Amino acid sequence: MNVDPLERFHAVIPAGGVGTRLWPLSRASAPKFLHDLTGTGSTLIRATFDRLVPLASNRIMVITGLAHRGAVVSQLPELSEFDIVLEPAPRDSGAAIGLAAAILWHRDPNIIMGSFAADQVIGHEAAFFEAVKEAVHAAAQGKIVTIGIHPNHPSTGFGYIQTGEDLGIREAPNARSVLKFVEKPDEEIARQYLASGGFLWNAGMFVAPVGLLLSHLRENHPALHDGLMEIARAWNSDTREVVMADIWPTLPKISIDYAVAEPAAVAGDVAVVPGVFDWDDVGDFAAIGRLHRASAEEGTISLGHTDSRVYADRATGVVYSDGPRVIALVGIEDVVVVDVADALLVTTKAHAQKVKNTVEQLKADGATEVL
Amino acid sequence: MNVDPLERFHAVIPAGGVGTRLWPLSRASAPKFLHDLTGTGSTLIRATFDRLVPLASNRIMVITGLAHRGAVVSQLPELSEFDIVLEPAPRDSGAAIGLAAAILWHRDPNIIMGSFAADQVIGHEAAFFEAVKEAVHAAAQGKIVTIGIHPNHPSTGFGYIQTGEDLGIREAPNARSVLKFVEKPDEEIARQYLASGGFLWNAGMFVAPVGLLLSHLRENHPALHDGLMEIARAWNSDTREVVMADIWPTLPKISIDYAVAEPAAVAGDVAVVPGVFDWDDVGDFAAIGRLHRASAEEGTISLGHTDSRVYADRATGVVYSDGPRVIALVGIEDVVVVDVADALLVTTKAHAQKVKNTVEQLKADGATEVL
Numbered sequence: 001m002n003v004d005p006l007e008r009f010h011a012v013i014p015a016g017g018v019g020t021r022l023w024p025l026s027r028a029s030a031p032k033f034l035h036d037l038t039g040t041g042s043t044l045i046r047a048t049f050d051r052l053v054p055l056a057s058n059r060i061m062v063i064t065g066l067a068h069r070g071a072v073v074s075q076l077p078e079l080s081e082f083d084i085v086l087e088p089a090p091r092d093s094g095a096a097i098g099l100a101a102a103i104l105w106h107r108d109p110n111i112i113m114g115s116f117a118a119d120q121v122i123g124h125e126a127a128f129f130e131a132v133k134e135a136v137h138a139a140a141q142g143k144i145v146t147i148g149i150h151p152n153h154p155s156t157g158f159g160y161i162q163t164g165e166d167l168g169i170r171e172a173p174n175a176r177s178v179l180k181f182v183e184k185p186d187e188e189i190a191r192q193y194l195a196s197g198g199f200l201w202n203a204g205m206f207v208a209p210v211g212l213l214l215s216h217l218r219e220n221h222p223a224l225h226d227g228l229m230e231i232a233r234a235w236n237s238d239t240r241e242v243v244m245a246d247i248w249p250t251l252p253k254i255s256i257d258y259a260v261a262e263p264a265a266v267a268g269d270v271a272v273v274p275g276v277f278d279w280d281d282v283g284d285f286a287a288i289g290r291l292h293r294a295s296a297e298e299g300t301i302s303l304g305h306t307d308s309r310v311y312a313d314r315a316t317g318v319v320y321s322d323g324p325r326v327i328a329l330v331g332i333e334d335v336v337v338v339d340v341a342d343a344l345l346v347t348t349k350a351h352a353q354k355v356k357n358t359v360e361q362l363k364a365d366g367a368t369e370v371l
Numbered sequence: 372m373n374v375d376p377l378e379r380f381h382a383v384i385p386a387g388g389v390g391t392r393l394w395p396l397s398r399a400s401a402p403k404f405l406h407d408l409t410g411t412g413s414t415l416i417r418a419t420f421d422r423l424v425p426l427a428s429n430r431i432m433v434i435t436g437l438a439h440r441g442a443v444v445s446q447l448p449e450l451s452e453f454d455i456v457l458e459p460a461p462r463d464s465g466a467a468i469g470l471a472a473a474i475l476w477h478r479d480p481n482i483i484m485g486s487f488a489a490d491q492v493i494g495h496e497a498a499f500f501e502a503v504k505e506a507v508h509a510a511a512q513g514k515i516v517t518i519g520i521h522p523n524h525p526s527t528g529f530g531y532i533q534t535g536e537d538l539g540i541r542e543a544p545n546a547r548s549v550l551k552f553v554e555k556p557d558e559e560i561a562r563q564y565l566a567s568g569g570f571l572w573n574a575g576m577f578v579a580p581v582g583l584l585l586s587h588l589r590e591n592h593p594a595l596h597d598g599l600m601e602i603a604r605a606w607n608s609d610t611r612e613v614v615m616a617d618i619w620p621t622l623p624k625i626s627i628d629y630a631v632a633e634p635a636a637v638a639g640d641v642a643v644v645p646g647v648f649d650w651d652d653v654g655d656f657a658a659i660g661r662l663h664r665a666s667a668e669e670g671t672i673s674l675g676h677t678d679s680r681v682y683a684d685r686a687t688g689v690v691y692s693d694g695p696r697v698i699a700l701v702g703i704e705d706v707v708v709v710d711v712a713d714a715l716l717v718t719t720k721a722h723a724q725k726v727k728n729t730v731e732q733l734k735a736d737g738a739t740e741v742l
Contacts (some may be wrong), residue, residue, distance in 0.1 A: 024697075024699075070454055148665075234668060269504070281498070282611055311729050311732055311733065312730070313725060313728055313729050314722070314725070315717075321715075323713070325713045325714055325715060325741075326395075326714040326715070326733065326741050327713070327714070327715045327716075327717070328395075328714065328716045328717070328718075328726070328729045328733075328737060329717050329718070330716070330717070330718035330719075330722050330725050330726055330728075331718055331719055331721065331722025332706075332717060332718055332719055332722070335659065335717060337715070337717055339715055341696070342696045342697065343696055343697040343698070343699065344692075344696060344697070344698045344699070344708070345698075345699045345701070346686075346698070346699070346700050346701070346706060346708055346717055347699075347700070347701035347702055347703055348507055348701075348702055348703055350702065351685070351701050351702025351703070354684060354701050354702055355683070355699070355701055357684055357701075358682050358684050358699045358701055361682055361684070362682065362697065362699075367680070367697060370696075370697050
């Protein structure tokens, strides 16, 4: 192959995940990626798409739930029908990203795909482009390449990647081998990781030749691989929906990390390119407080309805309202208020991660209409 | 007069005051006294009325704003038309209570009236009855008698009454003279008052012969006195409304404390009977937290719509909602959440008094539709 690896690059945007910690703003019917959480004027999925256009041009595929088809099409009207993969029901990232790889492989087995979640925020795009380009070049050398983020604090909310030796790839000078992936650590361990300098945050970004990704999938999870390939074969035919309906519900639920990345790392096939850019997965309302463009300007950040009227008296925090009513915050710091038609959340930035527990409680109580 | 003084007793309930610190629950269109703030099942005005029936039977008069006529009649259907005094606009307590005194004086100049605000909460009713009875007997001896509350903490939110010598009235053995009324003190002074034992809280309860009250009013504020007497003369005639519309807007705005109680105290005409019962003016949401019958039972107190669903996860406080939506409180202590159709308040019990400032800000911004 003498084709420039960048010409072989296709971007894939998995748009799944409800964003439970952002309830009741983010919910099953309007998940996180459909919101403008950082005040840019773009939803997260639109911003993700726009960020990939300079790298992939119109070679961008979105994988999302059937329920979100309308919202995604309205956000991304330029997307062709063949580039929207609709899941009848969520079956975890192994099936989602694996299906994208299988469909692309049937289009052209030389494609190098890059997977970038629809609900992440990235600052300093030039550095992002550089990292992706290096990752594509490293992938062209037969690697599954993840982009790891330089940690700026000892986060216990992310998984980490332990880096190994320099791979000596001319067009990917920062690419290193991956020794292992590690789960979210406790704070003590996270501090050690930060101090050692040998660990990066796992942002879930993968760049890989589709053939290599599928071969690891076949080796580790043959049933998943075979099912996805059968769906992919039918993709451009009129049996697509029948085959999808038949096979999709039978596929094992497993994350792409367990299904491909970790076994491939053990096999020595995974590389990492450090990303030296701001990155956040906007995991909770505290993240919105940090990331929102209004953060530096004001004590309280107002999101949502443009006519909502927030009165803050010795109060700071994040307020989302979907209506025009008056919201008064008096003498309360770092508060999080999310005010939507059928639910109201009041918490603090420090407890933003705990919102998940309330969502679980609501689910246990059968209050699915507000989830 | 050989009539038992208790037979001469008429109760008057001034039902005014918006309760600014209880915004947005209490507001111009639905002030504090029209709410059940303590979970008894009765609005404050209904509870006040019921508390006075054993003392005054059907000799109870209510003074309220014209705008609240419908709500008051629906709360107190037994009230006769002659016992509802409607103010076209608020002109402070001097005019309101003075008008009640003048109307009662025209009915019978021997009436002893007792004024009890519509928005106070009283525990231990037997002790309240005893105090009122003593006050009526002391009033029959030619005194304006206030019922002062035994302070149980150095409150800076109430005015105080400095007590003098025992008056030696046989049927009012606890009645003492009043040395002076003092304004809300700072905390240091409040502690001294509490330690001295010679100070009671001024709860704004007055019991007085209507003639004596009016004579002090005539002496100190003749224009107010004369205007009120002119309205009272027309009260049972078909010129009532014309005279009221003519005179009421011209009356000076002054509180009954300044208009009558303080000058009468200087003249040696004021007595006080200590009230040994729980009393609160439910001045803010922190008071609701203390007073609500559910306080002892649960971490969060839910008021309002019976179907509201409050989920508290490591959270305590007071929640009022007028709708059926889910309210989730996560990791927040002593919070106050008031959720009504057009406004949302989030504060803490410690800042409950500051709600007033926000109301003033809203007023300054012309947001009268939510006040």
